Amino acid sequence: MAEFIRIYEENPNPKAIEKVVAVLKRGGLIIYPTDTVYGLGCDITNIKALERVARIKQVKLEKANFSFVCHDLSNLSDYVKQIDTTTFKILKRALPGPYTFVLPGGKSLPNPFKKRKTVGIRVPNNNIALDIVKRLGNPIISTSIHDEDEVLEYTTDPELILEKWSNLVDLVIDGGYGDNEASTVIDLSEDEPIILREGKGSLEIF
Template structure:
């Protein structure tokens, strides 16, 4: 049974952040707020946790397109091949913000993602999520959670999310109502940026 933890973005309680990070370190799954929709995540270095997420999403882990949530651009080189100045300037302008950027992965990717040539990177403009990643010391994965309602694609009410997901995950963070518009996905692996999905982030970057 999951724990529901209330946090305020203006000033996330450090003790609660530590509690959440301990759960994640121990292989727990977390549902957390971002600057777009609520997402399901876990530690990218924990294979068992990654398997659980893939199972929930109904996908094979090696084929799953999970984004990596980083605190900032400083640990980008841990997982991404050398990028040129033009690409870096785009990232610097847009992040933190409601974007997922697809970048060329390097050999340091966790073993289950080794076959992937590309990786989606998120640096959300949300103090709760970034505090978790900072405390953990490495990225968490991000995959959006959907609502079964045909009108609203994503679940936005943390209490309803908790009701639905409490038996599947270990902690649900109540960071207030979420958005129901996902991140804008832009592929930066080619010569020119390519829009994959238009979401909350503007296209002028």
Template sequence: MAELIKIYEENPNERELEKVVEILKKGGLIIYPTDTVYGLGCDITNMKAMEKVAKIKGVKLDKANFSFICYDLSNLSDYIKQIDTATYKILKKHLPGPYTFVLPSNNNLPKAFKNKKTVGIRIPDNNIIRELVKKLGNPIVSTSIYDEDDLLEYTTDPELIYEKWGNIVDVVIDGGYGDNNPSTVVDLSDNEITILREGKGSLENF
């Protein structure tokens, strides 16, 4: 059974964060809060862990549309082709925030994603997940646990999330109630602004 670890966003406990990072480094799967819905994720450098996440979602890893959670924009050049100033300004204006930006990928993507031309980048406005990424030292591959068929409580209440996912993952972080509105997905990969999904992030400033 997974561990249920309570971490507060205002002042995330260092010891608890370290514990989760150790589990990620060993290939563990975690469920964590973001500024939108709770997410399921693992260390981007661990192929076995990513395969497990894909299996849970019922997709093949090379076909999976996982997003990468970064600590800040300085991680981007690891996986993204050089972007122009206009694109960078859009990112800087909206991140951290409830958006997933689809950007052109470079050749450093993990092996499983080598054929992908684009990648979704998330920098959530949530201290817990960002601190975890910072301590881990590389992005966390992420997918939401939001399920259209689920009762809403199962994707917003950490206790119920634990009840449902406790046998599937290694850690469920209780960071308080989650949102049930996913991130707004914006495609910036071909110098146009295309809204792929309208979610929590406002579209007013695009």
């Protein structure tokens, strides 16, 4: 049975954040709020936890399209290749915000992702998610939690999320109702930006 913890986005309680980080550090899986839909996440450095997420999503870890949730742009240099000024300006304008940017993968990616040419990077505009990553000291892997019911493509109510995911994860954060629109996904790994999915983030950042 997953632990259920209420955290307020306006002013996340440091003790509650510590509790979440402790779960991540011991290889636990969490469901947490972002500025879009609720996400399923784990510590990017914990291979066993990454494998658990891949099993839940029924994908091979090496091929999984998980996003890296970072605290700010200073985290990026660890996981992406050198990015040019134009790309950096776009990121600076858009983040934190409801975007996933696909960027060329760097050399220090965690083992399962070493062969990846690109990685998806998120810096959500949500204090709970940002505080968790900051306190943990490295990104968390993230993937949206879909609902089988197409009308409810994303579950927005934390209590319903707990009901459904309680046996699969270690902790569910109640950060209030989530959004039901996913992030806008933009590929910046080539010369021209490519919109892979139009979501919550406006395209007026270019």
